[in-house]
Amino acid sequence: MQSGNTRSRPAETVLAAATAQLATDPAAALAVAEDLLASAPDLLPAQLLAGQALRHLGQFDAAVARLSALAALAPTVPAVRWELAQAAVAAGQPEVAITALEQLTRQLPAVPGGWFLLANQYRAAGRARDGWLADLKGVNAATQDAELVQAALAMQQGKLDDAAALLVARRVRAGDDPPASRLAAEIRWRQGDMPGAIAGLEAVLNQAPGYDMAREFLIRLLVQSNRLPDALVHAELLATSPVDNPGHDLILASVLVHLGEQGRARDLYEGLLARNPGQPQVWQNLGHVLKTLGEQAGAVTAYREAVTRQPTLGEAWWSLANLKTVKLGAADIAAMEAALAALAGQESPRAEDLFHMHFALGKAHEDLGESQAAFRHYTEGNRLRRAGIVHDADAFSAEIDAAVSTFTAPFLAARRDGGCPAPDPIFIVGLPRSGSTLIEQILASHSQVEGTMELPDMMMIASRLAARVEAGEFADFGSMMAALTPTDRQRLGEEYLERTRIHRKSGKPRFIDKMPNNWQHVGLIRLILPNATIIDARRHPMGCCFSAWKQHFARGQGFSYDLVDVGRYYRDYVRLMAHFDAAAPGATTRVVYEEMVADTETQVRRLLSAVGLAYEPACLEFWRNDRAVRTASSEQVRQPIFTDGVDHWKAYAAWLGPLGETLGDVATLYPAVPASLSPI
Incomplete structure (x- = not known):
């Protein structure tokens, strides 16, 4: 583009045309920028274009120098911080990139891309914990993305092909990002493509290792696929998350149980209960582990703690009844009947609480020699359970x-x-x-x-x-x-x-x-x-x-x-x-x-x-x-x-x-x- 042509047209028009050339002819875009700056040295859009062109030409150090100077002149322009960060990343200058991205994310906290790039630079600088937290902030920012919300809604409605198409169109236009990739992996899983879903989630975590929810999902799929050693690696890593989430210890304990590491699982459950004893589900899980380890008295105590805190927790009642050497008495039957009445009063009681309760009542009556009552409850428990089972x-x-x-x-x-x-x-x-x-x-x-x-x-x-x-x-x-x-x-x-x-x-x-x-x-x-x-x-x-x-x-x-x-x-x-x-x-x-x-x-x-x-x-x-x-x-x-x-x-x-x-x-x-x- 000739300088005479540049000066004969409005700067905005010239800049727009040159910007469109960045990907295909960055040298020409740089020439346009320099030509404009020769007559208007303070033209900030031209300075930005020059920095962008230098980055596209692979002259990363020069781009950083140019964009750093521009950032000092225009500290409130997000595009400048973004370009400086990308140039610094390419130049191998993580500290410069971190400074630019920290300023950018303070200014635009709802833009996920800034957080994910910042997370990568934190990790490059050896600041793993900060990188993890930045990933999580990027994930949180993505919850406001209207396109992702639309795709997620389509998926929840069972419109899996529509949801996948929305994500493909988004990727073509804007490129890949961890939240969209995680959603795409879930769609593949719902479509029955377990290997594709697992591979997709592994790719997400390579991009954003601090994406806890993606790691939780991956662990679940690895357990379903019986890839237990891999699941354990991810569960142990998840347990080190800077976010204090007791659920991470629960996930790790579950994987350990699948691996037969009952002792380690017990330690985790006991640790969770020491911090917060008011968790009936955790008491129940502890009971399962203690039963497996042969610590029957401890298992009985744990199951009774669970039903004391949540009398309608049917699985805990059944687990207590299912201890073959434990006999439930009249007081237990009365408590379970009261729990059944409470469940009947709920708008949508959980089916698993109901059938577990009937199985437990069947065992309790059986222990008392009341065969007819026992058979009645066993029949109802089986009827409820069979309704949710596919068996031909x-x-x-x-x-x-x-x-x-x-x-x-x-x-x-x-x-x-x-x-x-x-x-x-x-x-x-x-x-x-x-x-x-x-x-x-x-x-x-x-x-x-x-x-x-x-x-x-x-x-x-x-x-x-x-x-x-x-x-x-x-x-x-x-x-x-x-x-x-x-x-x-x-x-x-x-x-x-x-x-x-x-x-x-x-x-x-x-x-x-x-x-x-x-x-x-x-x-x-x-x-x-x-x-x-x-x-x-x-x-x-x-x-x-x-x-x-x-x-x-x-x-x-x-x-x-x-x-x-x-x-x-x-x-x-x-x-x-x-x-x-x-x-x-x-x-x-x-x-x-x-x-x-x-x-x-x-x-x-x-x-x-x-x-x-x-x-x-x-x-x-x-x-x-x-x-x-x-x-x-x-x-x-x-x-x-x-x-x-x-x-x-x-x-x-x-x-x-x-x-x-x-x-x-x-x-x-x-x-x-x-x-x-x-x-x-």
């Missing part, structure tokens, strides 16, 4: 049909080679309330075996494989399994061992995975871990199913809240296990609960032999083992075997007709497998 018994039976059709004797024989050869895992499978915790405690008392918990990893691997069928990659379950090469199967077995390694803390060569639902995946286990041990824990179907039906489970087991559903589930279980007995003899070892109770030493010796372990007397004194136990039977396995529960269901036989009819010959011929379910 027909679809589940079809899945078992597919497994039976796939894992035939020729199919398994043709795949003897492949898979991970490690013998480490001992899978205890079956139905909940089948005596599996007793078997686990016996085995975990052996010097070569470590007890862990109900690990979700095999189920997650199986779900990922099933998703390939749902996505149309394979025609059906059988073709997907047939497509797994020996290398694939070895990789999957090694993946399982790697995923579960975090739970192995003792260095013992064998470990237990007590996830009962893994009976559905016996075929997969045989393919990817051919030398693993599988123990089938079996109990009389009437006793097992009734016990599961009157037990509220923290998660999963959606089949257990209806007597017909649980009966059908048991029949499917017997059918599949009978199939493997025929297709792969010796693939599983069955332990019958009633036989274990009647002749414990003989059955313990048989069990150890099946696992390939030498007999050790400690296995007969399993109740002396003080390891953490997270299941509903945690108190029962801390005392010698008793026989009271074997025929307990008979006191309720008058009301168990639907269950008995559904089970049919599975119940009448137990422990034999009826011909109707035996392989043809």
